[in-house]
Amino acid sequence: MSKIKQISHVAVVVNDMDKSLLFWRDALGLEMTELRDVPAEKSTIAFLPAGQAEVELVRPTSDDSGIAKYLAKRGPGMHHICLEVDDIEDMLVRLKGKGVRLINEETRIAANGKKYAFVHPESTGGVLVELYQA
Amino acid sequence: MSKIKQISHVAVVVNDMDKSLLFWRDALGLEMTELRDVPAEKSTIAFLPAGQAEVELVRPTSDDSGIAKYLAKRGPGMHHICLEVDDIEDMLVRLKGKGVRLINEETRIAANGKKYAFVHPESTGGVLVELYQA
Numbered sequence: 001m002s003k004i005k006q007i008s009h010v011a012v013v014v015n016d017m018d019k020s021l022l023f024w025r026d027a028l029g030l031e032m033t034e035l036r037d038v039p040a041e042k043s044t045i046a047f048l049p050a051g052q053a054e055v056e057l058v059r060p061t062s063d064d065s066g067i068a069k070y071l072a073k074r075g076p077g078m079h080h081i082c083l084e085v086d087d088i089e090d091m092l093v094r095l096k097g098k099g100v101r102l103i104n105e106e107t108r109i110a111a112n113g114k115k116y117a118f119v120h121p122e123s124t125g126g127v128l129v130e131l132y133q134a
Numbered sequence: 135m136s137k138i139k140q141i142s143h144v145a146v147v148v149n150d151m152d153k154s155l156l157f158w159r160d161a162l163g164l165e166m167t168e169l170r171d172v173p174a175e176k177s178t179i180a181f182l183p184a185g186q187a188e189v190e191l192v193r194p195t196s197d198d199s200g201i202a203k204y205l206a207k208r209g210p211g212m213h214h215i216c217l218e219v220d221d222i223e224d225m226l227v228r229l230k231g232k233g234v235r236l237i238n239e240e241t242r243i244a245a246n247g248k249k250y251a252f253v254h255p256e257s258t259g260g261v262l263v264e265l266y267q268a
Binding site: 014016020051075098 | 135136137138139140141144146147148149150153154156157158160161162163164184185186187189191209210211212215217218225228229232234253255257258259260261
């Protein structure tokens with residue numbers, strides 16, 4: 001049976017990357033391992049590991065992406081939590097069997113080749129949850 | 135110099151604990167190690183470890199707490215992220231020196247005797263951040 005292994009990352013949507021880094025990197029002292037433009041997500045993403053997990057700061061680079069619309073509607077803040085699962089296909093079958101509403105009914109492939117899928121906040125208590133298989 | 139060790143927990147504010155547990159515990163398969171009434175926070179909290187970190191589901195038990203007001207205003211969803219720090223006093227001094235706005239200028243003592251303090255979302259890019267020393 002598939003199992004959640006850990007929190008992979010917490011994604012924070014920001015409107016000012018430099019200002020956000022003043023807190024997360026410079027004040028808090030987290031190491032920023034990468035600041036990467038991700039065209040597929042129309043975003044620039046800063047990766048800051050904290051133990052096993054990461055904080056990801058996401059700044060939209062276009063106005064028409066889902067994350068840009070989220071930012072416009074809700075303001076900056078936590079966007080989603082990503083959980084690492086050991087067998088994502090099995091997990092999606094189980095979630096569907098339990099009546100959980102999925103945003104991605106089938107797994108998608110990230111730029112790094114890994115599988116992921118999003119669960120709808122309606123089924124989680126208001127949290128956008130990403131499942132990810134490392 | 136004080137250092138962030140890991141993500142300690144992600145707190146999710148919910149309005150229906152039973153329904154939320156249908157997802158986080160029963161569908162996702164996380165183990166719920168404890169479901170505890172926390173009078174000091176006017177909440178019932180479910181603790182679900184995921185690797186080093188935990189998901190905490192928080193249901194307000196009173197209408198006049200900060201978290202109840204947050205729920206009424208923003209709806210259910212992610213409430214705050216808690217980061218474990220090895221020396222919280224040193225960290226607070228550093229944050230103040232960097233001009234970071236703190237909700238708790240001095241550390242507070244949790245029911246379990248551990249020290250914590252909250253950082254204001256204004257300084258973090260919209261995220262309520264808790265610092266915690268284990």
